[in-house]
Every structure is written in structure tokens, then in C-alpha cells.
Amino acid sequence: MLLLAVDTATPAVTVALHDGESVLAESDQVDARRHGELLIPSVDRVLAEAGLKLDAITGIVVGVGPGPYTGLRVGLVTASTFAAVLGVPVHGLCTLDGLAYAAGTAGIEGPFTVATDARRKEVYWARYEDPRTRVGEPAVDRPADIAEEVAGLPAVGQGALLYPEVFPDARGPEHQSAAALASLAAERLAAGAEFLPPTPLYLRRPDAQVPKNYKVVTPQ
Structure with a gap:
């Protein structure tokens, strides 16, 4: 292999x-x-x-x-x-599963949170029971909106380090x-476990959008 x-x-x-x-x-x-x-x-x-x-x-x-x-x-x-x-x-x-696994090698056993920077003052995040076991599906939210769900848990990833008021116990790895x-x-x-298909997990619509109600110009 x-x-x-x-x-x-x-x-x-x-x-x-x-x-x-x-x-x-x-x-x-x-x-x-x-x-x-x-x-x-x-x-x-x-x-x-x-x-x-x-x-x-x-x-x-x-x-x-x-x-x-x-x-x-x-x-x-x-x-x-x-x-x-x-x-x-x-x-x-x-990607969050990879960060969780890395957290385990850094000595974090769980439970804990992984959070990465999603821009727009949001984070991509998920909770983990241990470095190999995710709880639920990844999500994208404003940190303040998930404060109760992650309260008291260590957190890893750049997203956690960006918002210490929500993730006061933020640790490495950052990336x-x-x-x-x-x-x-x-x-x-x-x-013999299953894997995800190699397709992007965006969780939200891209910034670029087709304009609505735009004027269509047709040839005469």
C-alpha cells in the first residue's frame, strides 16, 4: 500500500x-x-x-x-x-476528521470540538467523542450561535483560535x-470502512450567484 x-x-x-x-x-x-x-x-x-x-x-x-x-x-x-x-x-x-485524528496524536482524547475558519465570521465545526468518532454531521455556524453546544469542551483548529470568547480552551493543531x-x-x-466520494462538502452556497431579473439582450 x-x-x-x-x-x-x-x-x-x-x-x-x-x-x-x-x-x-x-x-x-x-x-x-x-x-x-x-x-x-x-x-x-x-x-x-x-x-x-x-x-x-x-x-x-x-x-x-x-x-x-x-x-x-x-x-x-x-x-x-x-x-x-x-x-x-x-x-x-x-477534513474535520483529519484534524480530530491529529488532535489525538497531540494528546487530546475527547470529547472535544474541531472548528475551522469558514470566513464571513463563521466556522465549520463538529463535535467528537474521541479522535476517531464524530458526533453528527459537520455544520457551518456563527460561533455565538453554537456557544452552548461547545461549552466546556476543548477545541482545536484555526476557527477555535479565532473566537476565544466561544472556545476558551482552544488548542493545537491549528491547521x-x-x-x-x-x-x-x-x-x-x-x-474495511467506507469512504466519502471525492466531491466537495461546501455546507453553503458559493459567494458568486447568477443575478436575478437581469435584462436579456437578444439579437435583432
Whole structure:
């Protein structure tokens, strides 16, 4: 088994290689505006570090979000393209699940909350019983609207750090890690668990909208 994991659903452009037992190489860069520029060079870098070629990959793991529209699609399109070219499966995982798994490696056992920045003064969030067990589905809300639901719980992720009045016990990791995502995927593959399709989990409509009641000009 050789998994290539990528995630661009958050400001982190993160890539990792996993052989089913451990992480062979990883690259993490935080730049919310350069997902498209940084992802492919990051893939090249982790392959070179591991001394491997792309055709050695047996599966692709990709974070499906939730996340902002443009950045999220970079990772998903890249993962699906690699999978199609190589003829290997692509396994989707919730980005918040990857952060939760990373929280476990950092010593947080649960219960806890994962929250990432959704912009518009909102967060993408979910509650977890432990690093591998999410409670319910991910959601997007204003922090003040979920204060009672997350009260008293530790929280990880950039969203938690941005709103300390709602998440007073905010901790690291702040950003997504493809190494954690790959490790979680390897566990789930070994257990025969199901994965999400490689389609974006937006949770809300994109900013760009087709204007209503616009004037149609037809040729004479």
C-alpha cells in the first residue's frame, strides 16, 4: 500500500505519503491564496523525499471539506486527476476528521470540538467523542450561535483560535495535516470502512450567484 494524501480545504496546503504502516514524507504550507501554485510542487517534494515515483501510488486520499469553494476544489480536482491517470481508487475523508485524528496524536482524547475558519465570521465545526468518532454531521455556524453546544469542551483548529470568547480552551493543531489524514485512511482501509466520494462538502452556497431579473439582450 502506498497512499498519497492531499488536503486544500483550509489555508494549509498539505501532502503526505503513507505506506500503510507509517508516514514516509510530508509537506505542510499555510497560504490561503496559493493552493493552486503550491500543491503540485508539494507532491513532487514528498515523492522525491521518499525516493518514489508517482506511478508507485496505489491509492489517493483527499480531504473533501468542509471548506471555501476555490481552495477546496484544487485538492479534489488534483486527487481525482491523479486517480484517473494512475487507475487507482480515490478515498474521500472529512477534513474535520483529519484534524480530530491529529488532535489525538497531540494528546487530546475527547470529547472535544474541531472548528475551522469558514470566513464571513463563521466556522465549520463538529463535535467528537474521541479522535476517531464524530458526533453528527459537520455544520457551518456563527460561533455565538453554537456557544452552548461547545461549552466546556476543548477545541482545536484555526476557527477555535479565532473566537476565544466561544472556545476558551482552544488548542493545537491549528491547521490540517495530510499525514494525519493518511494515517486515518490507512486505519479505515485496514478495517474495511467506507469512504466519502471525492466531491466537495461546501455546507453553503458559493459567494458568486447568477443575478436575478437581469435584462436579456437578444439579437435583432
